[in-house]
Amino acid sequence: MAISTKDIRNIVLISHSGEGKTTLVEDLLFQGGTISRKGSISDGTTVSDYNSDEKFKKHSINLSVSFYEKDGVKVNLIDTPGYFDYIGEIISGINCADMALLLVDAVSGIKVGTIKFWKMIAEKNMPAIIIINKLDKENSDFVRVLGTLQESLSKACIPVYYPAGLGNKFNGVVNLITKEGIDKLDGINKNKAAEFSTALIENISESDDKLMEKYLETGELSDNEVKLALRAGIIAGKIIPVIPVSSEKGIGIDEVMNFIKIYAPSPLDMGPREAVNVLKDATSESVDAGSTKVSIAPDTGMNFSAHVLKTISDPFTGQISIFRVMSGSLRSNQSVKNVTKSASEKLGQLFFMKGKDMILSDNIIAGDIGATAKLKITETGDTLCDERNSIMFSKINFGEPAISFSIKPKSRVDEDKISGVLVKLSSEDPSFAVVRDSQTHELVVSGMGEMHLKTVIHRMEERYGVHVEIGTPKVAYKETIMAKGDAQYRHKKQSGGAGQFAEVWMKVEPLERGAGFEFVDEVVGGAIPKPFIGSCEKGIKIAMSEGIIAHFPVVDVRVTVYDGKTHPVDSKDIAFQIAAAHAFRQACQNAKPVLLEPVMRVELAIPESNMGDVTGSLTSHRGRVQGMKIEGGVDVLSAEIPLDEMYKYSNELKSITAGRATYTMSFSHYDPVPSNLAQKIIAENKRDTPVYGE
Structure with a gap:
């Protein structure tokens, strides 16, 4: 049967890990006739989780696409991981879908990941259906979880079905749109369902002035009016339908499929x-600024x-x-x-x-x-x-990596293969980045979390047979000065062959953080000829790259060369490079040199019960809290923490919060390292190569 664009539904399934997305996909594919029997996560037989690492870990790692066709409608299902370590997969899924199915646990309710995922959906103005799953479990509570959804996510969360029973008595759902089956519920639930049904119709009528007027006059709307207005309200994001389900027992699945067919937007509904x-x-790197949209x-x-x-x-x-x-x-x-x-x-x-x-x-x-x-x-x-x-179309923004490892091939065979393998892995997963650090000369891989990076490294070994040793990457420290300094240096070489002579006088002073390097020529009277001024600048830059206290690059300094001497025969380019390099080091030694470390801007989403432990731990790692706010019932903490501490802190944060906290990290600025720590770092990085010219 030919499918047209108006008959296509692109649905991305999103939730915190363990809420039942993959099992729901199995239900939908089975009921839609795509598969003849349902697979299970425990047996490793689901359609979505087909990779060996997913079967081993018993949870989704990759985005997967599947589909079913039923009653003339094709539904593309995009199953995504539930851990933020694999956020790149979730971002890809959201970018290609027209609607989200957000799953929430009927027992434990909203989790930290739920809030984060909801925020991503809202930023895209994407229509959504919320599935309250696991209504068959003991202590499940549809009304309680619905209340937290309305409080934490949106007041527009409105149930369109009501559960018939809870726990082991959950055996079906009641349609609140048609009111069919409400009379069969017991007293309390019958009243609650009727109340929700009335609220739903009122919300639908409020989407259109004429409908509202008719509803106020007659107290009812036709089935067609309800259908059209509800669909328009969902697509516009004014109504977020909530459906009770048990994906494990397959209860509510037919209703979900029917609802998607009638009310989910097609690509035509979502427009250009x-x-x-x-x-x-x-x-993509050279698109003309004047290109028309x-x-x-x-x-x-x-x-x-x-x-x-x-x-x-x-x-x-x-x-x-x-x-x-x-x-x-x-x-x-x-x-x-x-x-x-x-x-x-x-x-x-x-x-x-x-x-x-x-x-x-x-x-x-x-x-x-x-x-x-x-x-x-x-x-x-x-x-x-x-x-x-x-x-x-715009490139997909996968965000900045949050954690890094250094890796080193274990053997010569691994070394020969590793470059090509890393290219394939980074092409497959754009949230995974690989760089050769020009300062530390390490091969550094970066990703969204420790779980993410360990998964990629496992794939290197299992899929491509490349084995690596993992280490914490070296921090890219820098050096600078805190005061003004002055020095002069005479370089004179007369032994063997042609002589060398150059004398350079210079002063150094600090620049504001991030300013880089500034070279000033104040030589007058030709004390240093113009061609050799360039030699001086070149020598200074070489000395800056070699460092002055611990072999790290020097930044944020202004260097002024103001005098010098030459020899009519022995003054050469190399002589002035060497003299300037030595003069620079001596001037900086007189200008209170310090070590700088990268400081990261971190935003943490933390369960309220863990806030005290997290802030205490953050302080012990030299973190500075910058602010705090509440987003959707979750505490969001903004802080600054040195990168070296963040390498250690990420695992500690996971331990403190039992893996419930999430964070994003980006570079903020460089700050001086405390003197007690700086001395240890300097001792560990004693100069193992001679100063230029020695």
Whole structure:
């Protein structure tokens, strides 16, 4: 059966870990006829969690895409991990979906991750359905959890179904839109359901002035009026429907599927997406500032365009690119243009993903999510177009990595393979970054959390056979001065061969933090000829790179060369470089040199019960609290903490809060290291190479 864009639903499932997303996907695929039997997480047989590391850990690590078709509607299900360590996967999922299913536990209710994920949904203005799951569990409480949703997330959270029973008596749901089944509930629940039903209809009527007027006059609305107004309210974000479910027992699944079919937005409902016209041969790094913004509607009659949302490195198939078609349609074996890279790509066979399985297709239309294999240059976030089209969608912002490890190959074989493997892994996961630190000469991998990095390193070993040793990366300290200093240095070399002579007088003074380096020439009367002034600056820069107290780069200093002497024969470029380097070191030694350390800006989302322990621990790690606020019932603490302490603190934070706290981290500034710590660092980094010219 041919599916049109209006019949497509793109749904991303989001929740704190353990709320039942993957099991719900199994239910939906089974009820939708895509699979013949439901898999289980414990057996490692689910469609979504198909990687070996997911089967071993019993939770989702990667974004996965699957789909079902029922009653003329195709529903793409994007299952995402529940741990913030894998936030890149969640960001990709949100970027390609039109609606979110947010799952909440009917026993424990809202968790820290729930608040974070809700904030991400709200920032995208994405319509959402909230699933209160596990109503079959002992101590489950639909009304209590609903109250916390309304208090912590939004007053617009309105139940559209009500549970018939709780715990082991939970056996179905009652429709609050049609009121069918309310009379069969017991007294208390019957009254509560009727109250919720009335509130729902009132909320629906408030979405339109004419409906409100009719409702106030007659006290009722027609079924069609309710349906149209409820759908419009959901798409506009004015109503957030809440549905009780047990994904483990499959209760409420039919109702969820029916609700998605009728009320979830199609790509047409969500309207155009913004892009920019790109000049010929421009790339994402060189898009002209004057490029005009354009709206790309999900219209199959328009030129083809697509946004790549996920790249998978499959050891058998090769690179798989998962994309959403934004406009037009795409055929197998078609040539397309990667506008981001300003290069052409030849597509192979197209297919739809069902977890790890590939369902072949010759055509993918606007609004749908498909995939292809073995593209040569295409990466996550790239824009693909037909040759007549030159538009580009915004690159996906995956945020800044929160934690880093240094890694070192264990053997020569590992060393030969590691570069290519790291390129593949970073292409597959843009939230994973790799750099060769120019200062410490270490290979440093960075990610969103310790769990994230250990997962990537496990993949290196299992998938590619590359083994590494893990260490805490060296902190990129810097040096500067706190006062003014003055020095002069004469370099004279007469032994063997041509002589060398140069004398340089200079003064140094501190600049404000982040200012860098400033060179000033105040030499008069030709005491140092102009060609050798440049030699002096070059020598100073070399000395700055070598450091003055602990072999770390010197920053934020103004150097003024104001006098010197030359020799008519022996003065040379190299002589003035050496003299200036020595003069610089001596001047800085007279100017209160200090060691600087990077300080990070950290935002922590913490359960209220752990706030005291966290702030105490933060202080013990030289952290400084900058502010505190409450977002959706969760305490959010802003602080500054030295990077060296943050390496140690991340594990301690996880231990204190039993893994319930999350944090984001970004560079803030450099600060002087306390003298007692600085002496230890200086002793550990004694100069092991000679000063330039020695």
